[in-house]
Amino acid sequence: MLCFIESKHHKILLYLVLLVMHFGYAQNADEAAMSQILVKIERQYNVKFSYAPDDVANLHVEMPKPEFSLSQVIEYLNRKTVLNFKTLDNRYITVSKANKTITVCGQVFAVSNKQTLMGASVYIKNSTKGMVTDAQGYFELTDVSLESVIGLSYIGFKEVEFPAAELFSGNTACESIFLEANSEQLNQIVITKFLTTGVQKLVDGSTVLNTKAFGILPGLIDPDVLQSIQTLPGIESVNESIANINVRGGTNDQNLILWDGIKMYHSGHFFGLISAYNPNLTDRVIVTKNGTSSEFSDGVSSTIDMRTKNELIGEFSGGFGTNLISADVFLEMPISKSVELHVSGRRSFTDAFKTLTYNNYFDRSFQDSDIRTQKENSGDIDTASDFKFYDYTAKVLFDLNENHKFRANFIEISNNLGYNESVNDASGETQAKSSNLSQKNTGFGGHWLANWTDAFNTSFNAYYSKYKVDAQDYNVESDQLLTQVNEVLETGFKVSSNYKVNNNLKFLNGYQFNETGILNETAVTSPAYNRTKKDVLRNHALYSQLELKALNTFLRAGVRLNYFEKFNRFLFEPRLNVRQKLIGAFSLKLEGEFKNQSATQVFDFTDDFLGVEKRRWILANEQSIPISKSKQGSIGMELNRNDLNIGFSGFYKKVKGITASNQGFYNNFQSLSAIGEYSSRGLEFLANKTTNKYSTWLSYTYSINDYKFQTFEPSVFPNNVDIRHSLLLAFNYNVLDNLKISVGGLWRSGLPYTKPVEGNETVQSGNNVYVNYDAPNSENLDVFRRVDVSLSYKFKMSTAIQAALKVGVLNLTNSKNIINRYYKVDPENSEQTIQVDNTSLPLTPNVSFRFLF
Structure with a gap:
């Protein structure tokens, strides 16, 4: 009787199992629970599995094909599951967790x-x-x-x-x-996909570029850091050069550029057309226009903080690629469990092979230099030029343990221009001489992060940065050698402490020291002349700030106290950054800051490094060159809902302590010395709609930017970079998962310029004749128009190697845009002037092919 009941019980159990299996397969014919699959195999092949129920719990796998033999089934299950199937005999099979x-x-x-x-x-x-x-x-x-x-x-x-x-x-x-979002605090990242993949917007208003996950932007074939940020409202390059980025009306030297905590004084290859920072090992780039953390100073317009990968990867990886100008490689190499080495290198190959892209870049970079001028007016002078660049980086990562991490960095950026000219003298002999321009920025840095408790950590960062531009310009006809040097040497260190009171509140405190030395030297052989000037400035700073993150509120308030030894002067700088969520998806933003800057660039139109690099770094002396000081405030609203982000901000910025020599005037003030200021005020608007398939955005900036020099007449006139209207429209579309296209158009007002007085174009002073300019910056160039397009295709070469092909075209419509206009005295008629127009890049294609492993 007991056997009958047990047998009946087994039949009922088997019926229930089969019923469950039936409904399970009806719901998903391809996938089933492992326990169900084992029962089916036992019945089909008349075998018995021996296993612990916990080992197969929650495991699902695709059902083996019905035509499989038993050995094929066992092989399939061993391959597709984390279990180990072992056949004991024709009847019994053991199942256990695999040790693999x-x-x-x-x-x-x-x-x-x-x-x-x-x-x-x-x-x-x-x-x-x-x-x-x-x-x-x-x-x-x-x-x-x-x-x-x-x-x-x-x-x-x-x-x-x-x-x-x-x-x-x-x-x-x-x-x-x-x-799930952490409801205890306002998310640090407000928008995870901003404009394109790899661009994020943070709660403090700054923008982060993640170069590894970077998607595609119009005209770009690589995630060029300094090109990419120009898609943001309020950030322009008035002459297409990333070496001349203008943030809310500021000049390029007013941007603080950091690479892993090292202050950099040089930013571009090809004298500004290509970013000098290899993006392959750059992990994050944080761009802040206002409301900067009190940890940073020395850049009155913006902060561009580039950070390389800072965590141990644990496995060998890297990549290499090439485009129509240069080739590069990067590697991430584990040395041990606690030590890794990350390296990257890039070099142009245009000294051996020249492409259409190179020729366009060369003509654009040197169109207003001695090289192009002498080539066009050479007569019996033969000229030849050669340009090359390279950059490389190295980073050692060492984790002593989970609480103490050490990092060491190195970077070198170099541009080199060679220029040869030969001339036939009166006797018919050929004389040949060479000129050269070398530009280099080298940096070393070290960092120690110590986590003393879960709530308290400290960091120590030290760096060394050296920038040098060295030129030798030989004139064959006059037998004169002009040698010029501009060198910046800066060392510094920073100690910071972070204390986390709770999940919502933390404090930052720190001390920073910098010593900056700048050398300017000019020497001429005929007639003999030498001028050398050295300056050194030491700056101490204490900074403190609190950061509050509540459910609907973000608040960062800080102060920075600077002390300049040489001038025995203190500068107090408050900082504020507030974001408040309002009703629904609306947020209110409020930002403000005081900042200072002691190193600036000046223009020298006589000694101008072959006419290529017209700027040289100098230090403030608090007499003819004061410390620049800025005050900036902005307020705005933002809507972030259903993948739609709309934001606008009104801003006002005033920078005092600028000089006439560092503005590059082409008017009657260009040879005068004066101290002044500029004010920039305006409105920035951006609307961005993103989905998994596409992203489109429209940005618009309206601004009024004016100079004020009390000793000039008129004392108030438009800024050299006064762009009243700037409009950018772009569209990214994922044609396929691995095929993307990006199209964008830029339209902006023409830059102001100064024309000569009509009918009285020149004026003579002694033996010299000068252009007699009219009211400063009273005219405007024609509007600037450009359409760019990019295409990206990614595919797998193998399971371990990925490849990417990218095509970009700048200025697709081949618009002839004038980006600068000035006048010079006609050498054939001293009463007349010649109009000189600098033009933008013509239609310029580029292609890159890259492997990642």
């Missing part, structure tokens, strides 16, 4: 809007191995121990953990992982 490494994968989303999260950190707990998610929120980790735990974190979201087996990539598809 696996590959895990997943795709990370935000719960709130189901958008993928690019840049989320994925790591194996209790190890140094990890990665960040790509533009689609995807990750894949190989050689993961079966017993490991995978952690995922993202700023502003709750951290989650999973057993590695749950993310095993042998299953039918990678897991979709949804992260």
Whole structure:
């Protein structure tokens, strides 16, 4: 009787199992629970599995094909699961957890809007191995121990953990992982995909570029840091040069540029047309226009903070690529579990092979130099020129333990221009001489981060930066050699402490010291002349700030106290940055700051480094060259809802302590010495709609920018970079998952310029004749128009190697834009002037091909 009941019980159990299997397969014909699959195999092949129920719990896999033999089924299950199947005989098969490494994968989303999260950190707990998610929120980790735990974190979201087996990539598809926002604080990242993938907007109003996950922007083939930020409202380059970025009406030397904490004095290859910073190892670039942290100073217009990868990767990776101007390579190499070396290098090949892209860049860069002028008016003079550039970086990462991390950095950037000219003298003999221009910026840096407790940490950063431009210009006809040197040498260190009171409140305090020395030297052989000037300035600074992050409020308030030894002078600088969420998806923004700057650039139109690099660095002396000081405030509103971001800000900025010599005037003031100021006020607007398939944005800036020099007449007149209207419209579209296109158009007002007095164009003073200019900056050039387009295609060469082909075209419509106009005395008729127009790049294509492994 008992056997009958037991037998009947088994039949009922078997019936229920088959019923559950039936409904399970009806719902998903391709995937089933492992326990169900084992029951089906036992019945089909008349075998018996021996296993612990916990080992197969929560495991799902695609059903083996019905035509498989038993051996093929066992082989399939061993390959597709984290289990180990071992056949004992024709009847019994054991099942156990495999002692092996696996590959895990997943795709990370935000719960709130189901958008993928690019840049989320994925790591194996209790190890140094990890990665960040790509533009689609995807990750894949190989050689993961079966017993490991995978952690995922993202700023502003709750951290989650999973057993590695749950993310095993042998299953039918990678897991979709949804992260919840951390309701205890306002998210650090307000917009995760801003304009394009890899660009984020932070709660403090700054913009972050993640170069590894960078998508595509019009005209660009690489994530050129300094080109990319020009898509933001309020940031322009009035002459297309990244060496001349103008933020809210400021000059380029008013931007603080940092590379891993090292202050850089040089930013461009090709004298400004290409960013000098290789993006392949640059992890994050933070651009701040206002409301800067009190930790930073010495840049009255903006802060561009570039940071390379700072965490141990744990595996060898890298890449190499080439475009129509240069080739580059980068490597991330583990030395041990606690030490890694990251290196990158780039060099132009145009000294050996010249392309259309190079020729366009060369003509654009040197059109207003001795090289182009003498070539065009050479007569019996033969000229030849050669230009090349390179940059390389190295970074050592050493984790002593989880609490003490050490970093050491090196960077070198170089441009070199060679110029040869030959002339036939009266006797018929040929004389040949060479001229050369070398421009180099070298930097060393070290950093120590110490976590003393969960709430308190300190950091120490020291750096050395050297910039040098050296030129030798030989004139064959006059047998005169002109030698010029401009050298900047800066050392400094910074000590900071961070104390986290709770999840909402933290304090930053620190001390910074800088010593800056600048050398300017000019020597002439015939007639003999030498001028050398050296200046040194030491600056001490104390800074402090608090940062509050509540559910709807972000507040950062700080102060910075600067002391200049040489002048025995203190400068007090308050900073404020507030973001308040209002009703619905609206937010209010309020920013303000005081800043100073002691090193600026001046223009020398007589000694001008072959006419190529017309600017040289000088130090403030508080007499003819004061310390520049800025005051800036802005207020705005922002709407962020349903992948639509609309924001506008009104701003006002005043910078005192500028000089006539560092503005590059082409008017009657260009040879005068005077101290003045400028004020810039305006409105910035940006509307951006993003989805997984496309992104489109419209940005507009309206600003009024005026000089004020009390000793000039008139004392108030338009700034050299006064662009009243600037409009940018762009559209990115993912044609396929691996094929993207980007199109954008820029329209802006023409720059102001000064024309000669009609009918009285020149004036004579002694033996010299000068252009007799009319009212300063009273005329404007024609509007600037440009359309750019880019195409990006990514594909896999193998399981370990990815490739990317990118095509970009600048100025697709080949518009002839005049970006600068000035006048000079006609050498044939001293009563007349010649109009000189500098033009922008013509239609310029470029192509890059890159491998990543």
